[in-house]
Amino acid sequence: DSGVTQTPKHLITATGQRVTLRCSPRSGDLSVYWYQQSLDQGLQFLIQYYNGEERAKGNILERFSAQQFPDLHSELNLSSLELGDSALYFCASSEMGTSGTQYFGPGTRLLVL
Amino acid sequence: AQSVAQPEDQVNVAEGNPLTVKCTYSVSGNPYLFWYVQYPNRGLQFLLKYITGDNLVKGSYGFEAEFNKSQTSFHLKKPSALVSDSALYFCAVRDDAGNMLTFGGGTRLMVKP
Numbered sequence: 001d002s003g004v005t006q007t008p009k010h011l012i013t014a015t016g017q018r019v020t021l022r023c024s025p026r027s028g029d030l031s032v033y034w035y036q037q038s039l040d041q042g043l044q045f046l047i048q049y050y051n052g053e054e055r056a057k058g059n060i061l062e063r064f065s066a067q068q069f070p071d072l073h074s075e076l077n078l079s080s081l082e083l084g085d086s087a088l089y090f091c092a093s094s095e096m097g098t099s100g101t102q103y104f105g106p107g108t109r110l111l112v113l
Numbered sequence: 114a115q116s117v118a119q120p121e122d123q124v125n126v127a128e129g130n131p132l133t134v135k136c137t138y139s140v141s142g143n144p145y146l147f148w149y150v151q152y153p154n155r156g157l158q159f160l161l162k163y164i165t166g167d168n169l170v171k172g173s174y175g176f177e178a179e180f181n182k183s184q185t186s187f188h189l190k191k192p193s194a195l196v197s198d199s200a201l202y203f204c205a206v207r208d209d210a211g212n213m214l215t216f217g218g219g220t221r222l223m224v225k226p
Contacts, residue, residue: 033213033214043219045213045215048212056213092214101147102147103159104149105156107156
């Protein structure tokens with residue numbers, strides 16, 4: 001158990017809908033990262049937050065947004081969903097510094113029908 | 114831009130034999146290298162990392178990795194494979210800013226009894 005929690009574990013929805021994925025980092029970790037794992041794209045970095053502020057952005061679509069709250073939990077919002085958004089979404093958290101290891105949650109499996 | 118290559122989609126090894134999973138990287142600046150393992154329907158579990166220091170890094174479950182700067186490689190090794198080591202292995206590199214991880218495509222390790 002990494003100490004990073006994600007809810008829900010599974011999500012089934014329809015095209016055009018909007019969903020919210022939730023992540024709670026390990027105790028004491030200020031950085032939260034979101035990644036997408038799909039068969040065709042592999043594991044891709046989406047976005048990073050540090051202590052409530054956006055720190056880095058990767059290949060995140062404009063339909064996707066995220067935020068980190070004062071209690072450090074984070075939410076990833078996916079809107080106008082398309083079939084191609086079906087994937088496993090991971091959250092990770094890390095301690096401060098460049099040598100900090102990212103610890104991953106169990107993921108949320110999203111299926112868009 | 115940084116990149117990671119895992120040249121083998123699958124590695125097959127007999128139980129008890131040594132195993133190697135290959136990884137090469139490209140990064141400007143200092144390389145921060147990681148290995149993660151993913152079991153079916155699970156998140157990514159951290160195995161080991163190279164930040165600086167000894168070229169041979171020891172990690173969890175008896176795994177180790179050898180950093181070779183001249184060959185820009187970071188191969189994962191284990192002296193004696195177990196059937197329970199069968200899983201998907203990812204090599205990753207992180208940028209100097211300590212933000213995103215860039216992952217290789219993954220290598221499926223199959224250990225046969």
